[in-house]
Each structure stands twice: as structure tokens, then as C-alpha cells.
Amino acid sequence: MRGVVFLGDRRVEIRELPDPVPASGEVVVRMRASGICGSDLRPYRASQAQTTVGGHEPCGTVAELGPGVVGPKIGDRVMIHHYSGCGSCKYCRIGYDQLCVHGHKTYGFGTNGGNADYIVVPARCLVSLPGELSFAEGAAIACGTGTAYMALKKLDVSGRDTLAIYGQGPVGLSATLLAKAMGARVIGIDVSAARLELARTLGADEVLNPAEGDPVQAVQDLTGGEGADATLDCTGNATARAQTVRSARVFGRACFVGEGGTVELEPSPDIIHRHLTLYGSWTFPNVGLEECARFIADRRVPLAKLITHRFRLDQAAEAFRLFDAGATGKCVFEMD
Ligand SMILES: [Zn+2]
Numbered sequence: 001m002r003g004v005v006f007l008g009d010r011r012v013e014i015r016e017l018p019d020p021v022p023a024s025g026e027v028v029v030r031m032r033a034s035g036i037c038g039s040d041l042r043p044y045r046a047s048q049a050q051t052t053v054g055g056h057e058p059c060g061t062v063a064e065l066g067p068g069v070v071g072p073k074i075g076d077r078v079m080i081h082h083y084s085g086c087g088s089c090k091y092c093r094i095g096y097d098q099l100c101v102h103g104h105k106t107y108g109f110g111t112n113g114g115n116a117d118y119i120v121v122p123a124r125c126l127v128s129l130p131g132e133l134s135f136a137e138g139a140a141i142a143c144g145t146g147t148a149y150m151a152l153k154k155l156d157v158s159g160r161d162t163l164a165i166y167g168q169g170p171v172g173l174s175a176t177l178l179a180k181a182m183g184a185r186v187i188g189i190d191v192s193a194a195r196l197e198l199a200r201t202l203g204a205d206e207v208l209n210p211a212e213g214d215p216v217q218a219v220q221d222l223t224g225g226e227g228a229d230a231t232l233d234c235t236g237n238a239t240a241r242a243q244t245v246r247s248a249r250v251f252g253r254a255c256f257v258g259e260g261g262t263v264e265l266e267p268s269p270d271i272i273h274r275h276l277t278l279y280g281s282w283t284f285p286n287v288g289l290e291e292c293a294r295f296i297a298d299r300r301v302p303l304a305k306l307i308t309h310r311f312r313l314d315q316a317a318e319a320f321r322l323f324d325a326g327a328t329g330k331c332v333f334e335m336d
């Protein structure tokens with residue numbers, strides 16, 4: 001099979017690799033779509049090569065069952081929860097394999113991922129893809145969109161809320177789309193004019209560019225001087241994170257999902273004296289993927305509009321170069 005590896009310093013290579021063979025309890029999934037996520041930019045930009053296949057948003061059809069697999073059938077359309085832990089500790093049992101007390105594998109980071117013709121995973125990582133959704137939509141849900149969904153759930157976003165979202169990359173844009181479906185008024189914030197345009201297309205009521213003025217002040221101006229009911233950081237940028245906290249109103253809620261980096265806050269004025277609730281949210285449990293997919297299918301959320309670029313695997317160099325420039329919506333590989 002073919003698989004795409006990160007060589008370091010923004011280079012990628014398509015390699016010919018042996019087809020995976022399922023061990024006991026494992027399944028081989030024929031990849032039909034694999035999404036590119038902001039987290040992929042870390043190994044892409046790193047100086048060191050990653051020797052395993054990248055891609056942690058895998059979606060496809062079940063191709064082969066290992067010994068002892070009960071449940072999945074050949075041909076089932078599936079997304080993959082891209083972590084696997086021991087399967088029996090208290091966190092694995094509630095679907096949070098990424099919190100496994102015995103450590104976990106992450107597909108696409110150190111374990112072969114989805115940018116390939118096939119992937120092998122334990123059967124318990126499979127999550128059914130609703131018939132209404134395409135493989136490319138399933139790939140988006142398998143990390144970025146699912147992450148946005150769980151963060152909104154944690155923030156308890158509803159039609160009563162004005163939600164300010166810092167960062168309108170694939171996760172922030174997904175949050176815009178989903179928060180609109182949940183009834184909220186959305187303020188989308190990004191330094192890229194192209195991404196703000198996309199945010200408008202996906203339903204943002206207001207868009208703000210921090211390059212054109214203080215976004216905290218602008219959020220206050222849009223909310224009668226109060227600040228947003230809920231705020232979400234999808235950037236991982238120190239300045240944007242602090243602005244996320246400061247854009248929330250008194251008794252408001254803020255959530256961080258953007259990875260890496262740092263933040264500097266003044267707890268008394270920023271959090272304590274404003275009775276703020278600050279959440280962290282790291283992707284989703286296995287069942288969260290299923291719930292997100294069902295939400296999108298049942299409400300006919302136009303997730304396909306999030307996907308702005310589609311590539312074949314042999315276009316990997318071009319795909320990562322374009323995504324790295326920070327002006328696209330979701331980019332996905334599609335295999336036929
Ligand atoms: Zn475990």
C-alpha cells in the first residue's frame with residue numbers, strides 16, 4: 001500500500017509499505033478519506049522526520065477482520081477514533097482512550113495513520129458513519145469537527161448565547177457551523193480575511209479581524225458592553241487565548257481547545273472577579289464521535305461546505321503546502 005510520511009522541514013514522501021495484517025481483535029480499514037488537521041502541522045514543520053504514516057482523521061470501509069472480531073462486518077462505513085488504550089481502565093471504559101492510565105497510541109502520530117490506502121486498528125476504535133454523511137465529512141468529524149462539537153457541549157452552548165470563537169481554521173469553522181445549528185449567535189474571529197469569508201458562509205453573524213482593532217473591545221461593542229456569554233479559543237496563540245478569556249462576560253464561560261503554546265492571564269481581574277468558568281477540552285470520547293455525526297446528519301448541518309480542498313494521496317506535498325499557509329477550510333485526501 002501507499003502511505004504518506006513527514007520527512008521534517010515541511011517535506012513529505014509517499015512510500016510503498018507492506019499491507020497491514022490484522023492481529024486478534026483488530027480490523028483493517030480501506031481508507032476512503034483522511035483529513036488534514038492543524039495538529040499535523042507540528043510534525044510537518046518539525047526538523048525531525050516521523051517514520052510512521054501521518055493522518056489522524058481516518059474514514060473508510062472495513063476490509064478485513066482479524067481473529068475474534070465480533071460486530072463489524074466487511075464493507076461497513078466507519079470513522080476511526082484515533083486513539084487506542086488498554087481498553088479496560090476507567091477512562092478507556094468511558095471511551096476516552098487518550099486518557100488511558102497505561103498510555104495510549106495515537107494513529108497518525110507515532111503509529112501508522114490514515115494518509116494511506118489501509119490502516120489497522122482495534123475493532124473498538126471503529127465508529128459507524130451515518131449513511132447520510134460522505135467519507136470526507138466523516139474524516140472531518142474524526143478530529144476537528146468532533147473536537148468543536150465536544151467543546152460546545154462542554155460550554156453548554158444554546159440559543160440564549162452569543163459565542164465568540166477565536167480562530168476560524170477547520171476546528172473554529174466547525175464550531176461556527178455547529179453553534180449556529182445549536183441556535184447561538186456567533187462572532188467569528190481570525191487574522192485571515194479568507195477564513196473570515198468562510199466563517200460568513202458557514203453562518204457567522206459577525207466576523208472580526210484582530211489586525212483591524214482590539215477584538216475584546218469589538219466583542220463588547222457587539223454585546224451591549226457585556227462581553228460574550230461563551231468564548232472558545234481554537235488558535236493556541238497566547239494573545240488570542242488571553243483575548244478569549246477577556247471577551248467573556250461576567251459569569252461567562254470560556255474554553256481552550258487550541259493546542260500548544262502558553263498564555264499569560266491575571267487571575268484576579270480576568271477570572272476571579274468576573275466569576276468566569278474556564279474549561280479545557282481535548283478532542284472527544286469514542287461515543288462523542290458517534291453523537292457528533294448523528295447531530296450533523298439529523299439536523300442536515302451543511303458540513304460539506306467546510307471542505308474547501310480535496311486531494312489525491314499523490315498530491316500530498318501540494319496539500320500540506322496549501323494547508324500550512326493558513327487560509328483554507330478543511331483539506332482532505334480522498335482515495336478511490
Ligand atoms: Zn486504558
Ligand SMILES: [Zn+2]
Pocket residue numbers: 037038039040056143144
Ligand atoms: Zn486533529
